[in-house]
Amino acid sequence: AQSVTQLGSHVSVSEGALVLLRCNYSSSVPPYLFWYVQYPNQGLQLLLKYTSAATLVKGINGFEAEFKKSETSFHLTKPSAHMSDAAEYFCAVSWDNNNDMRFGAGTRLTVKP
Amino acid sequence: DTGVSQNPRHKITKRGQNVTFRCDPISEHNRLYWYRQTLGQGPEFLTYFQNEAQLEKSRLLSDRFSAERPKGSFSTLEIQRTEQGDSAMYLCASSLGTKGYTFGSGTRLTVV
Numbered sequence: 001a002q003s004v005t006q007l008g009s010h011v012s013v014s015e016g017a018l019v020l021l022r023c024n025y026s027s028s029v030p031p032y033l034f035w036y037v038q039y040p041n042q043g044l045q046l047l048l049k050y051t052s053a054a055t056l057v058k059g060i061n062g063f064e065a066e067f068k069k070s071e072t073s074f075h076l077t078k079p080s081a082h083m084s085d086a087a088e089y090f091c092a093v094s095w096d097n098n099n100d101m102r103f104g105a106g107t108r109l110t111v112k113p
Numbered sequence: 114d115t116g117v118s119q120n121p122r123h124k125i126t127k128r129g130q131n132v133t134f135r136c137d138p139i140s141e142h143n144r145l146y147w148y149r150q151t152l153g154q155g156p157e158f159l160t161y162f163q164n165e166a167q168l169e170k171s172r173l174l175s176d177r178f179s180a181e182r183p184k185g186s187f188s189t190l191e192i193q194r195t196e197q198g199d200s201a202m203y204l205c206a207s208s209l210g211t212k213g214y215t216f217g218s219g220t221r222l223t224v225v
Contacts, residue, residue: 003206043216043218046213106155
């Protein structure tokens with residue numbers, strides 16, 4: 001069965017600092033991996049996805065994530081945090097690129113001025 | 114294209130009442146998904162449709178829950194005899210082929 005674990009329910013960084021949000025997956029088959037962002041009272045917005053092409057995936061808003069099979073990880077990074085990045089971030093896994101996507105519990109990112 | 118639309122945005126109901134939510138997906142999307150999200154958790158898969166066919170249902174979808182997509186366009190999710198544990202955000206998403214989901218803003222249900 002596919003699942004994801006997000007390490008750290010809350011992450012706080014200063015504006016301009018590196019953002020690192022951790023995600024580890026378990027999957028019996030090569031996975032498709034996603035990162036979504038959710039702003040208060042809104043639905044989820046796709047940041048980026050890995051579909052077995054390049055292991056370093058670039059997404060919107062300056063975010064990127066690297067698929068590391070040996071570590072079963074798909075951590076999300078951004079070199080310099082902006083205040084507007086404050087939101088909830090969810091990692092998700094699917095085995096066929098769309099169906100029955102399984103989400104992690106989420107990481108709330110706070111950006112301090 | 115106005116994205117995925119969900120109505121109502123908020124619903125407060127008394128325990129034991131029935132509620133129905135509606136989701137209008139992006140018009141050309143053939144797949145439609147329902148998820149439930151409780152406070153502090155990620156979305157949990159409930160069910161999904163390809164066109165009008167309901168192809169998968171989670172064990173979370175008890176017999177009090179039913180979803181339909183009669184013409185392969187909009188979908189409804191009905192909860193009968195609501196319980197306080199049903200209080201959550203109900204999210205709808207749609208997709209076309211292998212592209213990522215587009216989520217609606219959700220319907221927040223509060224059962225009192």
